[in-house]
Amino acid sequence: MKMCGRGITTTLAILSFFFSPAYAYDLNPLQDICVAINDSKASVLVNGKVCKDPKLANADDFFASGLNVSGNAVPQFGFAVNIVDVNNMPGLNTLGISIVRADLEPQGLVPLHTHPRASELITILEGTIYAGFLAPDAANVFKSRLFSKIMNPGDVFVIPQGLIHFQYNVGHKNATLLASFNSQNPGVVMIPSSIFASDPPILDDVLAKDFQLDKKVIKELRKKFS
Ligand SMILES: *[C@@H]1O[C@H](CO)[C@@H](O)[C@H](O)[C@H]1NC(C)=O
Numbered sequence: 001m002k003m004c005g006r007g008i009t010t011t012l013a014i015l016s017f018f019f020s021p022a023y024a025y026d027l028n029p030l031q032d033i034c035v036a037i038n039d040s041k042a043s044v045l046v047n048g049k050v051c052k053d054p055k056l057a058n059a060d061d062f063f064a065s066g067l068n069v070s071g072n073a074v075p076q077f078g079f080a081v082n083i084v085d086v087n088n089m090p091g092l093n094t095l096g097i098s099i100v101r102a103d104l105e106p107q108g109l110v111p112l113h114t115h116p117r118a119s120e121l122i123t124i125l126e127g128t129i130y131a132g133f134l135a136p137d138a139a140n141v142f143k144s145r146l147f148s149k150i151m152n153p154g155d156v157f158v159i160p161q162g163l164i165h166f167q168y169n170v171g172h173k174n175a176t177l178l179a180s181f182n183s184q185n186p187g188v189v190m191i192p193s194s195i196f197a198s199d200p201p202i203l204d205d206v207l208a209k210d211f212q213l214d215k216k217v218i219k220e221l222r223k224k225f226s
């Protein structure tokens with residue numbers, strides 16, 4: 001019996017050596033989609049950005065400014081965002097890091113969203129933010145667990161990669177935060193608008209069943225997000 005158990009353990013160890021994901025792992029994608037193409041003239045990116053000849057690189061490639069002010073405003077939700085990633089700071093290419101400044105008015109919300117390619121480390125600079133993420137419940141996929149904090153200046157919170165999260169200003173004055181990402185291009189999926197303002201739209205029947213709502217309500221929601 002004992003030998004048999006040891007034999008199985010050894011076999012499992014050998015199998016796991018050869019079939020472990022660590023030995024057969026695709027690289028993380030660096031962008032949302034990258035469809036293979038034969039025609040080099042019609043191609044744009046090679047999983048990230050094409051590299052500049054290092055001899056031509058200069059200090060400006062590794063520099064960005066403008067995080068001293070708030071960025072593009074999203075009035076519907078009362079927040080503004082200022083992004084420094086590989087798309088506007090080319091020196092970030094292949095480095096796996098980027099940063100964002102977000103400003104929220106009182107009751108301003110960065111709506112439920114995910115970053116498919118990065119964890120997010122939030123640092124509050126000013127104001128009071130209620131931030132949280134949803135971790136799936138391993139025992140029941142139809143449930144999740146909320147991890148949340150009320151945060152003040154100097155507080156740091158981490159959102160694990162890919163999980164749904166939000167930031168909401170619960171204070172009486174504007175709030176500012178910096179978010180660092182372990183990706184040059186974290187990506188963002190805004191949950192409500194992705195669902196209700198997709199182009200082309202998802203069939204009403206699907207969303208009505210998804211949210212257990214009347215189709216009339218689905219149409220109302222579409223209007224709000226379009
Ligand atoms: C790409 O090129 C290969 C080799 O020339 C060819 O066999 C294949 O059909 C091409 N694929 C497409 C999608 O054009």
Ligand SMILES: *[C@@H]1O[C@H](CO)[C@@H](O)[C@H](O)[C@H]1NC(C)=O
Pocket residue numbers: 065066068069
């Ligand atoms: C923010 O920084 C930029 C670039 O350094 C500068 O031109 C601008 O005057 C600054 N704005 C404020 C409000 O400090």
Ligand SMILES: *[C@@H]1O[C@H](CO)[C@@H](O)[C@H](O)[C@H]1NC(C)=O
Pocket residue numbers: 070073080103104105174
């Ligand atoms: C708060 O933010 C709003 C929107 O960005 C801006 O219009 C307003 O001037 C800010 N208020 C203060 C006190 O900075």
